[in-house]
Amino acid sequence: MVATETRRHEVAEAAALLRRGGLVAFPTETVYGLGANATDGRAVARIFAAKGRPSFNPLIVHVADLAAAERLAVFDDVARRLAERFWPGPLTLVLPLRAGHGLSPLVTAGLDTVGLRVPAAPLAQALLAAAGVPVAAPSANPSGRVSPTRADHVRAGLGDAVDAVLDGGACAVGLESTILRTRPLTLLREGGLAAEEIEAVTGPLERDVTPGRVSAPGQLSSHYAPGVPVRLGVTVRARDAVLIGFGPVAGDLTLSTSGDVVEAAAALFDALHRADALAAARGAARIDVAPVPEAGLGRAINDRLRRAAAPRALPEA
Incomplete structure (x- = not known):
């Protein structure tokens, strides 16, 4: 994917944009990220402006490898073991900041920890290697809206607010990273790496995924919201709604006809985008979703x- 001369040129241009303080949307295996140089406060501020994102919600920092992560945060034995097992991949580790880390305070939103991830997608790896800086990158969508899993989602949601979009096709995982705090060892957000896989390494995890407690990205209670209300656990099609099906529940769209949760995770945000557009076209009152x-x-x-589906806790951007 990154081997052609044209693609190498695109990556080099995007990396130069990042170093100059620009915003670059790029694909990871989870979702598309809206990237900025994490050491440049003005560039990071542009992320918040582009997304309409609350300033108290911290950002995940993407780095090329474990060595780059260790320059920013303090790893204990457990954190290092997790990084060696699951990086590159859809796991974000929330770790204590290292003295002299150089990150903009906007990245951590005033916390003394930082969320770090090494993405696996080849285009993300190429961009991080070429940029040579840590890249703060929340999902590349307006705050509170459906996360993007295709470049077209980014362009539709952010338009001219982003300086460049690297198109890597559909994201393979299609669900944001799992977030794990290491001190104490606590699951903060379910995501693209199943908790059972982590527990095979660490033993049982404590969980703190309470909506509204903002100690990590993705913990706002109203998030990932389409333009119409969402109702969950629906098994019968209603005339005034768009139904997203799963398994035996057939809908206007489906997450997985076979009931495969991996397939459903990859399809989730694209299905919400499509359902939102379909609801607008039909004048439907809401989006219904089958049980998962x-x-x-x-x-x-x-x-x-x-x-x-949560009530909107914040004004829309």
Whole structure:
């Protein structure tokens, strides 16, 4: 994907934009991120302006490898073992900041920790290597809206607010990273890496995924919201709604006809985007979603769906 001369030129241009304080949307295996140089406060401020994002919600910092992460945060033995096992991949580790880290205070939103991730997607890896700086990158969508899993989602949501979009096609995982705080060891957000896989390394995890407690990205109670209300656990099609199906529940769209939660995770945000557009075209009152099992990646899917269905806690940007 990154081997052609044209693609190498695109990556080099995007990396130069990042170093100059620009905003670059790029694909990870989870969702598209809206990237800025995490050491440049003005560039990071542009992320908040572009997204209409609350300033108290911290940003995940993406780096090329474990060595780059260790320059920014303090790793204990557990954190290092997790990084060696799951990086590159859809795991964000929330770690104590290292003295002299150089990150903009806007990145951490006043906390003494930082969320770090090494993404696996080849285009993200190429961009981080070429940029040579840590990249703060929340999802590349207006705050509170559905996360983007295709470049077209980014362009539709952010338009001219982003300086460049690297198009890497559809995201393979399609669900944001799992967030884990290491001191104490606590799951803060369900995501693209199932908690069971982490627990195979660490043992049982404490959980702190209470909506509204903002100690990590993705913990706002109203998040991932389409333009119409969302109702969950629906098994019968209604005339005034667009139905997103799953398994045996057939809908206008479906997350997975076979009931595969991995397939559903990859399809989730694209299905919400499409359902939102379909609801607008039909004049439908809401989006209904079929039940998804509360197990493995199903928990992360349901977490996103509950946030999409929550009352709007913040004014829309």
